[in-house]
Each structure stands twice: as C-alpha cells, then as structure tokens.
Amino acid sequence: DAGITQSPRHKVTETGTPVTLRCHQTENHRYMYWYRQDPGHGLRLIHYSYGVKDTDKGEVSDGYSVSRSKTEDFLLTLESATSSQTSVYFCAISRTASGNTIYFGEGSWLTVV
C-alpha cells in the first residue's frame, strides 16, 4: 500500500451544500492529485499540488477548490455541490514530477441528490 487514506469513503449530500474530501499521505511525497472517474471518461484531473500551498488546475476544475497547508494533506472542496459532481474521486501521490509511478488512494464515492 502506498500510504494514502481518503475520507470520507462514501458520502451522500444534497445539492447546494459544501463538501470537503480529504486525502492524507504518510509517504512525504511532494506531488498530490485529485481525479474524478465517470463512466466513459476514464479518470480526469481536477487539481494537483506540487508543494505546500502550491496548487494548479486540471482539466475539470470548475466547481472545485483545493488546499494544501501540510505536506501530508490535500483537501478537495465542492463549494456548492451539484448532481453533475456525483462521481468517484481518487487522490494520487507521486514522489517526483517525472519517472516515479503515481499511486492512488482507494477512492471516495460521492452522491449529490
């Protein structure tokens, strides 16, 4: 196991409510990523971080924000959840920007009703 914990693992929330997903790593890796997985789309990058307080957008960042105040934690926030954000969310980590494999957490199932 790559030492990645996602919480919560399952959540049902109502449209318009804020939601925060947490990714915690014990590997001291510099790079952290949030992906979402939807049928027919594979995994798509939402946001990523290349260090404490250093983040950047991915290809599907609208409606999401992130924060990284500590090396080990990377938070994904849905400011006002919508039904289109129902998905499986994966956190991933990598020691370096290239070469090293990216390791994934077990996923967080989010349903917005």
Next chain:
Amino acid sequence: AQTVTQSQPEMSVQEAETVTLSCTYDTSESDYYLFWYKQPPSRQMILVIRQEAYKQQNATENRFSVNFQKAAKSFSLKISDSQLGDAAMYFCAYRSAVETSGSRLTFGEGTQLTVNP
C-alpha cells in the same frame, strides 16, 4: 495537450489464452512515460506495467508485456495465460517527463476485460 485513446471499450478472452489491449496516444514531447493500470471491481487503481519512452526495450512483468511503438505512438498490453483474476477495467496512461507540467497522468477511457472460464 496530450491525449490517450483506447479504442476497445470491451474485450473478452478465454482463461489461459492471450489477449492484447490497444492504446494510442498523441504528444509532441520526446520524453515521457506510459503506464497500464488495472481497476478491479473494488475500484482500486493497480499499476500493471510502465514504460520509459527513451527505452527501446519493451517492458515485461511476469505475464504482462507491452509492445511500445514510439514512432507510431502505440502502446499495447499483452496478457498471456489469462487468469480469472485478470478480469478488470484496464487504463492506459501517459505521463510527461516535463516537471513544469505537474506531470499529471492523462488517461484513456478504459477497456473492460472479461475472462471466460
């Protein structure tokens, strides 16, 4: 931007037979990495095999091997002696070697592999 295409949404194979999953990608970069990930019903993403673009030799991991054709931008996965436990969704992924890109993984849409007993 890089793109990854898996043209086979579903594949099936008989147990103990060999199957090849296709992947093509588009990039203007010369240095990069390619991966195959396996996702069983548990949804865990498991690394199967990786290939460095600067290496001409095809990567092999036990029953899994790749056919990497850099000029053709093709990266297929061959599974030999297929086992029931190989049944899963398989994703091809590209990772840039350029650090300024954040080196995120770009995924294909996946191929669902069924193994028939």
